[in-house]
Amino acid sequence: xxxxxxxxxxxxxxNKFWIILFATIAAISVFLLVxxxxxxxxxxxxxxKDKLIDTMDLSENKTKQIKLDEGYNIIEVKDGNxxxxxxxxxxxxCVNSGKKSSVGSAIICAPHRLTVKITGESSADADT
Amino acid sequence: MKxxxxxxxxxxxxxSIAIYTLESFIPPIGGIPGVKLGLSNIVTLISLMYLGKGYxxxxxxxxxxxxxxxxxxxxxxxxxxxxxxxxxxxxSLLILFLPKKLIWAISVSGAVFHNIGQLTAAAILIENLSxxxxxxxxxxxxxxxxxFTGITAQFIDERLGYIIRRKF
Numbered sequence: 001x002x003x004x005x006x007x008x009x010x011x012x013x014x015n016k017f018w019i020i021l022f023a024t025i026a027a028i029s030v031f032l033l034v035x036x037x038x039x040x041x042x043x044x045x046x047x048x049k050d051k052l053i054d055t056m057d058l059s060e061n062k063t064k065q066i067k068l069d070e071g072y073n074i075i076e077v078k079d080g081n082x083x084x085x086x087x088x089x090x091x092x093x094c095v096n097s098g099k100k101s102s103v104g105s106a107i108i109c110a111p112h113r114l115t116v117k118i119t120g121e122s123s124a125d126a127d128t
Numbered sequence: 129m130k131x132x133x134x135x136x137x138x139x140x141x142x143x144s145i146a147i148y149t150l151e152s153f154i155p156p157i158g159g160i161p162g163v164k165l166g167l168s169n170i171v172t173l174i175s176l177m178y179l180g181k182g183y184x185x186x187x188x189x190x191x192x193x194x195x196x197x198x199x200x201x202x203x204x205x206x207x208x209x210x211x212x213x214x215x216x217x218x219x220s221l222l223i224l225f226l227p228k229k230l231i232w233a234i235s236v237s238g239a240v241f242h243n244i245g246q247l248t249a250a251a252i253l254i255e256n257l258s259x260x261x262x263x264x265x266x267x268x269x270x271x272x273x274x275x276f277t278g279i280t281a282q283f284i285d286e287r288l289g290y291i292i293r294r295k296f
Binding site for chain 2: 009013032036049050091096104115117
C-alpha cells in the first residue's frame with residue numbers, strides 16, 4: 001500500500017505525466033469540436049431555464065422577439081445560422097456569441113436564463 | 129515577520145485587482161464567454177507559493193469581491209466565485225505534493241477547474257445543461273492560458289523568488 005502510494009507520487013512528480021494528461025484533454029476537446037462543427041442542425045429550440053418555450057426552423061429566415069420577466073432577446077435566423085440580434089441584458093455575451101449552425105451548439109444569456117439551442121430533429125416531425 | 133506577510137499580501141491583492149480590471153477591457157477571444165487569459169492567476173500562484181493557503185484564499189476572495197463591485201453584476205460575481213473556489217481547491221491541494229518545476233501543471237489544472245466551476249455556475253443559474261456545449265472550447269482555452277500563466281509564475285519565481293524568500 002505504502003509502496004503503491006510512493007509510486008503514484010513519483011509518477012505525479014514527473015513532467016511527462018502532466019504533459020500526457022493535458023495533451024489527452026486537448027485531443028479529446030479538438031475531436032469533440034470537429035464533430036460538433038460537421039453536424040449542421042435543423043431546428044432552433046429556445047429554453048427558459050429548463051422549459052422549452054419556442055422553436056424556430058433553421059431553413060427559413062425569421063426574426064423572433066422573446067419577452068421574459070428578466071428582459072427581451074431578439075433572435076434571428078438567417079441563411080441557416082441563428083444569432084441573437086439584440087438583447088437588453090447587461091453583459092451582451094449572447095449578442096457577442098455570434099452565429100451558430102451546428103448541432104449541440106448553444107447561445108446562452110445567463111442574466112435572462114435563456115438558452116438558444118440547435119438540434120438535429122426537425123420541428124415538422126413533432127407537428128405531424 | 130507578520131508585517132512582511134501582511135504587506136506582501138496587500139501588494140499582491142492590489143496587483144491582482146489591477147491586472148483583473150485591465151484584463152476585463154480585452155474582449156473575450158472569438159466571442160466565447162469565459163475564454164480569457166486569466167492573468168490574475170499568476171498572482172494567485174505566487175501567493176500560494178510564498179504566503180500559503182490562508183492568505184491566498186483571502187486575496188482571491190477579496191479580489192473577486194472588489195472587482196465585482198467595480199465592474200460587474202451579481203451574476204458575474206457568482207461566476208467568478210465558483211471559478212475561484214474550484215481553481216483554488218485544486219491548486220492548493222496540488223501544491224502540497226508537487227515540486228516547483230511543476231508550477232505550470234498546477235496552473236493548468238487550476239485553469240481547467242476554474243472553467244469547470246464557471247460552467248457549473250452557468251448550469252445552476254440557467255437550469256439547463258446545454259452549457260456543456262462550451263466545455264471543449266473552454267478546456268482548450270484553459271490548457272493554453274493556464275500553461276501561459278503557470279510558466280510566467282515559474283519565471284517570476286526563478287528571477288525574483290530569492291528576494292521574496294529572504295524577506296519571509
